[in-house]
Amino acid sequence: MARDKASKEPHLKTLGDVVRWVVDELGAMCPAPERLQAYNQRPNDPALRDVRYHVEEAQCRICNAERERWKASSQPG
Amino acid sequence: MEPEARDRLLTEIFNSCRPRALRYLKGAFPRLADEAEDILQDAWLEIYSRRAEMELDPPRKLENYILSLVRSRAIDRLREFERRIFRSWQTSSPADSQAHDPEPVEARTPLPSSQVAERERRAKQGLLLSEVLTEFCRWCEKRPQRLAIKETFERSLRGQSPGDIAAAMGVAPASVYQWLHQAREWVRRRVMEKDVDRSVFLTLYGGKATGGT
Numbered sequence: 001m002a003r004d005k006a007s008k009e010p011h012l013k014t015l016g017d018v019v020r021w022v023v024d025e026l027g028a029m030c031p032a033p034e035r036l037q038a039y040n041q042r043p044n045d046p047a048l049r050d051v052r053y054h055v056e057e058a059q060c061r062i063c064n065a066e067r068e069r070w071k072a073s074s075q076p077g
Numbered sequence: 078m079e080p081e082a083r084d085r086l087l088t089e090i091f092n093s094c095r096p097r098a099l100r101y102l103k104g105a106f107p108r109l110a111d112e113a114e115d116i117l118q119d120a121w122l123e124i125y126s127r128r129a130e131m132e133l134d135p136p137r138k139l140e141n142y143i144l145s146l147v148r149s150r151a152i153d154r155l156r157e158f159e160r161r162i163f164r165s166w167q168t169s170s171p172a173d174s175q176a177h178d179p180e181p182v183e184a185r186t187p188l189p190s191s192q193v194a195e196r197e198r199r200a201k202q203g204l205l206l207s208e209v210l211t212e213f214c215r216w217c218e219k220r221p222q223r224l225a226i227k228e229t230f231e232r233s234l235r236g237q238s239p240g241d242i243a244a245a246m247g248v249a250p251a252s253v254y255q256w257l258h259q260a261r262e263w264v265r266r267r268v269m270e271k272d273v274d275r276s277v278f279l280t281l282y283g284g285k286a287t288g289g290t
Contacts, residue, residue, distance in 0.1 A: 008108055009158050018162065018206055019234050025108055026155050028210035029231045032218055047221060050228035058235055062148075065105035069144055072097065073137060 027062040029054065036063055040070060078133075086133050091121055094140045098147050106151045116154070120146045159205050204271050209264055216263065229253055230260035 010025070012018045022028040031039070031051045039051040055063050078086070095117065102113040109116065120143060124131060132138055217227035225246070232242045239257065243250040 008111065009161065010108070012162055018159075022159065022205075022207040022210060023231070023234050025106070026152060026159065026207040028207040029214055029227075029234065030211075032215065035218060047224070050217075050224045050231070053228050054231060058231065061107070062105045065101055066148075068104070069097070069101050073141060 024061075027060065030060060030063055033066075036066060037070070040067060083133065084128065087124070087128055087131060087139075090133065090136045090139050091124065091143060093136075094143050097140070098144055101144055102147055102151055105148065106155065109151050109154060112154065116147055116150050119150055123150075156205055156207060159207055163205070204268065209267050209271075212267065213260070213263055225252075226256040226260050229256040233257055233260075 010017075010021050012021055030036070031054060035048065035051055036055070038045065039048045039055065042048065043052065054060050055067070098117055098120075099113050102116060103110045123146065124143065131142075213230070214227060217223040225248070228246065229242055232245065233239070237245070239250055239253045243253045246253070
């Protein structure tokens with residue numbers, strides 16, 4: 001069991017590895033939830049261009065999963 | 078509503094939300110895919126222990142709460158990985174620790190129990206890089222003029238060169254250099270102020286680095 005958990009730990013050797021990992025998997029550069037919500041409503045708002053980069057170009061998995069979840073929860077039923 | 082009926086309803090709502098929560102966890106945190114059931118179980122225990130205060134109507138409100146909770150617990154697990162990585166770097170091979178540990182050799186001799194306890198305390202308080210970057214984002218988001226610094230820094234952390242960043246953002250390269258400098262300076266200062274056990278500081282500035290910031 002312990003070995004299973006250890007195998008899921010990322011093997012990070014350098015600062016570059018850590019930076020990429022915390023940005024990609026830990027959402028360290030994710031916008032605040034209210035700004036992500038605002039982006040959902042106003043994707044062309046120039047004040048949200050950093051969010052656009054994060055979501056559309058960098059394709060943050062965490063934010064996109066969050067957007068999917070909001071979309072699902074806003075659907076009737 | 079009777080407590081038993083409330084418990085039944087709570088269980089029903091949680092179970093109906095389960096497939097969505099699992100899908101969400103696996104999509105957002107693929108590394109934790111095998112632990113998704115565990116995370117959900119922990120979330121259930123947490124919710125059940127606070128069932129008296131849970132609002133069950135409308136059910137969607139509780140579902141959103143469940144999904145926010147599993148997200149937080151997933152991030153807690155990943156942060157625990159991060160903490161272990163920093164700790165392992167601090168206590169890695171002697172050659173490695175000599176390269177990164179500024180303490181004199183005599184300070185590494187066996188420690189009295191009070192010093193061991195102090196080290197433990199500090200290790201628990203240690204700052205994580207993910208926390209520094211998250212704080213940096215909140216700092217940028219407080220003022221509209223700082224948003225360009227955030228975008229520039231994120232592009233840089235994701236491997237774009239200053240020239241590419243300037244082209245993508247439609248700004249002069251000089252602005253990019255200035256924003257990157259501001260971002261790095263903010264991170265450096267934050268780490269120096271807050272990194273009690275110096276784990277992040279040593280990682281960023283002690284020679285472990287070979288890339289990134």
